[in-house]
Amino acid sequence: MNSVCFYFEVHQPYRLRKYSFFDIGQFHYFDDDKNREILLKVANKCYKPMNTLLLKLIKKYRGEFKVTFSLTGTVIEQLKQWSPETLDLFKALVDTGHVELLAETYYHSLASIFSENEFREQIQMHIQLLKQEFGYTPTSFRNTELIYNNHIAWVASTMGFVAILTEGTEKILGWRSPNFLYQPKYSPQIRVLLKNYRLSDDIAFRFSNRFWEEYPLTADKFAHWIHNIAGNGHTVNLFMDYETFGEHQWADTGIFEFMEHLPEQIFRHPDFRFATVSEVAKIYPPMGEIDTDHAISWADMERDLSAWMGNSMQRETLHSIYEIESVVKEKGDPYLLEQWRKLLTSDHFYYMSTKFWHDGDVHKYFSPYGTPHEAYVYFMNTLEDLKHRIFGYH
Numbered sequence: 001m002n003s004v005c006f007y008f009e010v011h012q013p014y015r016l017r018k019y020s021f022f023d024i025g026q027f028h029y030f031d032d033d034k035n036r037e038i039l040l041k042v043a044n045k046c047y048k049p050m051n052t053l054l055l056k057l058i059k060k061y062r063g064e065f066k067v068t069f070s071l072t073g074t075v076i077e078q079l080k081q082w083s084p085e086t087l088d089l090f091k092a093l094v095d096t097g098h099v100e101l102l103a104e105t106y107y108h109s110l111a112s113i114f115s116e117n118e119f120r121e122q123i124q125m126h127i128q129l130l131k132q133e134f135g136y137t138p139t140s141f142r143n144t145e146l147i148y149n150n151h152i153a154w155v156a157s158t159m160g161f162v163a164i165l166t167e168g169t170e171k172i173l174g175w176r177s178p179n180f181l182y183q184p185k186y187s188p189q190i191r192v193l194l195k196n197y198r199l200s201d202d203i204a205f206r207f208s209n210r211f212w213e214e215y216p217l218t219a220d221k222f223a224h225w226i227h228n229i230a231g232n233g234h235t236v237n238l239f240m241d242y243e244t245f246g247e248h249q250w251a252d253t254g255i256f257e258f259m260e261h262l263p264e265q266i267f268r269h270p271d272f273r274f275a276t277v278s279e280v281a282k283i284y285p286p287m288g289e290i291d292t293d294h295a296i297s298w299a300d301m302e303r304d305l306s307a308w309m310g311n312s313m314q315r316e317t318l319h320s321i322y323e324i325e326s327v328v329k330e331k332g333d334p335y336l337l338e339q340w341r342k343l344l345t346s347d348h349f350y351y352m353s354t355k356f357w358h359d360g361d362v363h364k365y366f367s368p369y370g371t372p373h374e375a376y377v378y379f380m381n382t383l384e385d386l387k388h389r390i391f392g393y394h
Contacts, residue, residue, distance in 0.1 A: 003235040003275035003283065004226060004266055005193065006067040007142070007165065008242040010047070010090075011108050012039055012075040013347035015368050019381045027389065029339060029382045034368060039078045043086045046246035051089040053256055057263055058096050065263045066098040068277045069242070070142050073106035073122075073129050074345060080133075087133070094134045100276035103127050103138040103161065109344035110308060112143050112152045113295060114322040122341070123159060140164070140277045144346050146195065146239070146298040147305070150291065153184035153192065161190060163281035165239065167298040168194030172290050179233025181284045185291035191281040192290045195239040195298060199225060204240040208253040219258050223265030230271055234284040239298070300355065300362070308349040313376040318349060320383055328390050336390055343383065351375035 015038075017031035057065045071090065079087040093099045105111055106126040111119040123141070130136045140163040141156045148166035156164045168178025178194035202222065206212045214221070226236050241248065249255040266272050275283065299307035309315055321343055328340045351367040352375045369375045 002230060002233065002272050003280055004272060005235050005237045005275050005277060005280050007102075007195075007237065007239040007277060008067065008069050009142075009240070010069055010075050010242045011072040012042070012078050013108065013345045014074055014078075014342045016348065016378050016382055018369075018374070019378045019385075021381055024381055024385045024388070027385065029385070030342065031368070035078060036082045038368075039075075039082050042243060042247050043079075043083045045251070046243050047083075047086045048089060049251070049256060050242065050245040050259075051086070051093060053260060054093055054099075055089075055096070057260070058093070058098050061263055061267075063096070063098040064267070064274065066100070066274050066276050066279075068100040068102060068140075069093075070102040070104045072104065072108040073126055074108060074342070076129060076133060091134055094136055098276075100140070100278055101130055101134060101136050101138050102140050102142045102165070102277060103130070104142050105144050107341045107345050108144050108347070109341070110144060110147070110305075110318065110346050110349070111344060112147055112155070113305065114318065115325055116155060118322075118325060118344075119155065120159070140281065142277075145307075147295055148192075148292070148297070149295045150184060150186055150293055152295070153190060153290075154187045157184070157187035157190040163191045163193055163277055165193050165195070165237075165277065166290075167296055167303050168197055168237070169296055169303045171294075171296055171303065172292045176288060177233055179229050179236055180287040181234060181280065182288050182290045183286040185289045188286075191286060193235070193237050193277055193280060194290075195237050197298070199236060200238045200240050203238065203255075203258075204244045204248065207244075207249045207255055207258070216254070217258065219261035219265045222258075223262065223268065226266060227269045227272065230269065234287075235275070235280050237280075299350075306355075307353060308346055311352065311354050311372075313352045313354075313372065314349045317352065317376065317379050317383070320380070324387065324390060331390055336386070339386060340390075343379070343386070348375065348379050352379075 014030045015035055016029055103123055103126055105122040111122055130138055141161040142165040143152055146166045153164055178196045182192040207217050245255055295305050296303055328337055352372045354372050
């Protein structure tokens, strides 16, 4: 029996307002109007219709159709504030018993690279949030943007998780297939699920591309590709941004109809079923080791950290924000700590990318600013104000 494992990332950052040098001294860093506007737009185009569809499919197939989510702490906070009915739909999905939630960093941060202490604290914060909002205790972990290396896997294993997710890139696989389960080199007690990026990207990035040789992508065609792994794999891991449905691929592309019909087509092969991340980790034996000291991710063509650390602006801002960690924590002011942590969200550094071609277009698509330099200036001005308050310059 083979599995199809759908995993969706649900995330919204707190975008900074256009904080100029002359704004320093005004303690209001985030663009509430823009953040509310974007959250409601995505909720109406993606979260609500897709959640409703998933509820319908889980009911139709009596729990044989199942999916896995990770919702960042920042998106849960924004849903509570501006769209509680959407958060209720996520809770209804979890209440079916056929939807798994993953643990991750509360603020969708790069703490795994810069501070193990902060990394562990944010994971614990996120676990507590899932218990509070969903009555749910996660057993598997996915790091921000699927960032992974041997040490991150080790940290996840020491925190008791049974599985960790990452990108199925050839950098760590070589000739091997992403359609099997693996174990980290130094942490044999935890399992690694690898994204099948080709099949995932067929849905997430190529679905509406009329120049793609496989356009249009239909449910029966895609199911046939998945069925082809029979005998050559155990699980097809389809990991993607939840905004794929209705936001990146608009409703008029047929993306919702595609998803509605996909389970029926998958079930046409008697040896295929749907499984959540932790179920996959329990069902299959590991088929080898994953060994990488260099961090990988699911971002950009390089699938490394260059989406957030590729230029001097990004490296300077990351160094500047993490170097004040001990001071802000010693200060003992919960509000200042919260503001600092909101500045750790990876999106702030993603907006500063100066990459070209397709990757550059993706960074530009997500950025609320005109240029990467604007993102850098607004961040540094905000950080300067926060430093003034932490170090008591006023």
